[in-house]
Amino acid sequence: xxxxxxxxxxKTFKDVHAxxxxxxxIEPGEFVALLGPNGAGKTTLVEMMEGLQKPDSGEILIxxxxxxxxxxxxxxxxxxxxxxxxxxxxxxxxxxxxxxxSFFNLGKERxxxxxxxxxxxxxxxxMVGTLSGGQRQRLALAVALLNNPRTLFLDEPTTxxxxxxxxxxxxxxxxxxxxxxxxxxxxTHYMEEAETLCxxxxxxxxxxxxxxxxxxxxxxxxxxxxxELFINLTGKKLSxxxxxxxxx
Amino acid sequence: xxxxxxxxxxQLLRAFCLEMLREPEVLFWGIVFPVLISxxxxxxxxxSAEAKFHILIVESKPTAVDSLLSLYGHExxxxxxxxxxxxxxxxxxxxxxxxxxxxxxxxxxxxLKRGEADLVIADTPxxxxxxxxxxxxxxxxxxxxxxxxxQSPASHDADTNIAVxxxxxxxxxxxxxxxxxxxxxxxxxxxxxxVSYTIIERRSQKLLRRMVATPMRKSSxxxxxxxxxxxxxxxxxLILFLFAYLIFDIRIQxxxxxxxxxxxxxxxxxxxxxxxxxxxTSKTEVGTGLINAVQMPMMLLSGIFFxxxxxxxxxxxxxxxxxxxxxxxxVRSIFNEGAGWEEIxxxxxxxxxxxxxxxxxxxxxxxxx
Numbered sequence: 152x153x154x155x156x157x158x159x160x161x162k163t164f165k166d167v168h169a170x171x172x173x174x175x176x177i178e179p180g181e182f183v184a185l186l187g188p189n190g191a192g193k194t195t196l197v198e199m200m201e202g203l204q205k206p207d208s209g210e211i212l213i214x215x216x217x218x219x220x221x222x223x224x225x226x227x228x229x230x231x232x233x234x235x236x237x238x239x240x241x242x243x244x245x246x247x248x249x250x251x252x253s254f255f256n257l258g259k260e261r262x263x264x265x266x267x268x269x270x271x272x273x274x275x276x277x278m279v280g281t282l283s284g285g286q287r288q289r290l291a292l293a294v295a296l297l298n299n300p301r302t303l304f305l306d307e308p309t310t311x312x313x314x315x316x317x318x319x320x321x322x323x324x325x326x327x328x329x330x331x332x333x334x335x336x337x338x339t340h341y342m343e344e345a346e347t348l349c350x351x352x353x354x355x356x357x358x359x360x361x362x363x364x365x366x367x368x369x370x371x372x373x374x375x376x377x378x379e380l381f382i383n384l385t386g387k388k389l390s391x392x393x394x395x396x397x398x399x
Numbered sequence: 400x401x402x403x404x405x406x407x408x409x410q411l412l413r414a415f416c417l418e419m420l421r422e423p424e425v426l427f428w429g430i431v432f433p434v435l436i437s438x439x440x441x442x443x444x445x446x447s448a449e450a451k452f453h454i455l456i457v458e459s460k461p462t463a464v465d466s467l468l469s470l471y472g473h474e475x476x477x478x479x480x481x482x483x484x485x486x487x488x489x490x491x492x493x494x495x496x497x498x499x500x501x502x503x504x505x506x507x508x509x510x511l512k513r514g515e516a517d518l519v520i521a522d523t524p525x526x527x528x529x530x531x532x533x534x535x536x537x538x539x540x541x542x543x544x545x546x547x548x549x550q551s552p553a554s555h556d557a558d559t560n561i562a563v564x565x566x567x568x569x570x571x572x573x574x575x576x577x578x579x580x581x582x583x584x585x586x587x588x589x590x591x592x593x594v595s596y597t598i599i600e601r602r603s604q605k606l607l608r609r610m611v612a613t614p615m616r617k618s619s620x621x622x623x624x625x626x627x628x629x630x631x632x633x634x635x636x637l638i639l640f641l642f643a644y645l646i647f648d649i650r651i652q653x654x655x656x657x658x659x660x661x662x663x664x665x666x667x668x669x670x671x672x673x674x675x676x677x678x679x680t681s682k683t684e685v686g687t688g689l690i691n692a693v694q695m696p697m698m699l700l701s702g703i704f705f706x707x708x709x710x711x712x713x714x715x716x717x718x719x720x721x722x723x724x725x726x727x728x729x730v731r732s733i734f735n736e737g738a739g740w741e742e743i744x745x746x747x748x749x750x751x752x753x754x755x756x757x758x759x760x761x762x763x764x765x766x767x768x
Contacts, residue, residue: 203612203768226614237606241418253410254613294609 230300240280285316
């Protein structure tokens with residue numbers, strides 16, 4: 152059974168066709184990148200998989216269960232970090248984790264594990280309002296990992312981070328990949344992130360899947376990397392300027 | 400303790416309390432400000448009875464009023480301007496002071512509009528005329544006092560008015576009327592802003608979105624928010640009562656347990672209304688408008704500062720149906736009339752039912768993101 156099955160999903164906002172009949176299948180333990188420029192429909196698609204938005208038509212199954220009938224079970228088995236995950240600025244890291252742990256009926260032990268995993272040991276008593284962008288993303292990841300999710304959704308987890316913070320997060324996710332218990336769906340518009348972390352890459356633009364497959368299967372002589380592949384597919388660039396600078 | 404610490408309701412309540420305690424402004428506006436207001440209003444309305452009125456005289460030539468003023472008045476100042484002061488003493492009603500100043504008609508009208516003067520005495524071909532807004536009760540009072548004084552100035556000497564016997568029983572003073580109203584009004588404000596606005600703000604900042612993507616019970620979130628406000632309201636009401644007790648000797652004459660139950664019912668009613676009001680919008684501007692739309696009519700009509708029996712007869716029965724009116728009347732009856740279970744049964748049931756109904760509708764309509 153696939154970990155995630157998306158069947159002909161459509162989502163429209165007023166006049167905008169955000170997702171135009173996407174189907175895909177993700178196997179257990181896979182690390183999958185949804186790659187596309189801003190406005191491609193990645194977040195809408197991933198939020199429908201997370202059960203935060205309802206598709207206009209089509210079906211989404213996580214471990215064979217749909218959101219309508221199994222929301223309670225699915226909420227317990229997935230972890231997620233939203234594109235703009237916000238936490239109360241007046242709580243400390245430990246208090247935020249205690250709060251979210253209580254929703255899963257988890258105790259101190261698991262809180263300490265995710266703190267160690269995300270390298271937040273020295274910051275547990277810091278108020279969320281005082282954290283840097285990278286620390287906030289690590290907290291968002293720590294919250295997402297609290298319940299040992301079998302399916303983890305991360306929506307642009309490194310957007311806006313400096314290269315050092317981005318690398319920190321990649322290392323944490325790489326460690327998770329090596330354990331092999333989690334299926335990751337990561338949206339990004341950074342090719343390097345997709346190449347480094349994911350085995351399965353799905354390229355999306357204008358609400359449709361343009362190509363998908365393993366990295367080595369997607370590339371050839373005409374498309375030596377994902378940037379070239381994207382230009383060949385759409386005639387436009389994928390990355391923003393700051394990443395091009397960093398990857399040079 | 401371990402199991403309690405893991406309970407989401409406890410953790411939510413704890414988180415809301417911590418957030419509130421870490422906002423000193425919230426503590427000031429929630430606790431210190433109502434106490435200051437009650438002290439200010441209490442002192443303003445319980446000072447020794449000394450009434451001071453400003454009368455403008457508009458005349459083309461000296462009149463009888465000037466003759467009386469030269470006899471009974473003395474020269475003085477009114478807000479820095481030369482005036483003639485006429486004071487009368489009454490053992491029961493205290494001192495009354497009329498400050499007379501001369502003016503022309505146009506300036507007199509401006510002073511009336513600004514509320515700087517209470518009444519104008521104008522010299523007309525038909526004699527002296529009192530000019531004031533007959534719907535202004537303060538002006539009416541000045542007219543009655545002044546006309547009586549001008550008709551028989553000599554009879555207003557000290558100790559002549561023996562018909563008035565001051566009633567100073569506990570529960571009949573203005574401050575006894577005011578404090579229960581301030582407590583209930585404070586509860587309404589604290590819940591409407593503390594629950595409604597907090598929800599709308601969290602929704603607009605997408606804080607709710609992350610929480611609802613967990614197995615968190617949605618009712619736990621709202622109950623914890625309501626619980627935190629109720630706790631704060633208990634503290635606020637106790638502090639306010641303590642000050643009123645120490646400064647104004649306010650007493651609770653009725654059943655304290657009944658008061659506690661009614662207090663919880665009032666909190667429940669406004670918490671339910673607050674959830675309903677904030678169930679959909681994510682715009683703080685819209686939220687502010689909705690909160691004001693709920694609060695303002697009750698603030699004006701429910702008899703917080705002055706009795707609603709001053710409103711037209713036909714409106715009284717509608718005013719009594721407002722939750723703040725029912726709550727305030729109930730609390731006042733326990734404070735001042737010695738009411739107990741029997742008297743507060745109906746308002747308690749009505750307020751609780753309203754709160755639960757609004758909560759249920761609010762939960763059904765609630766937009767989490």
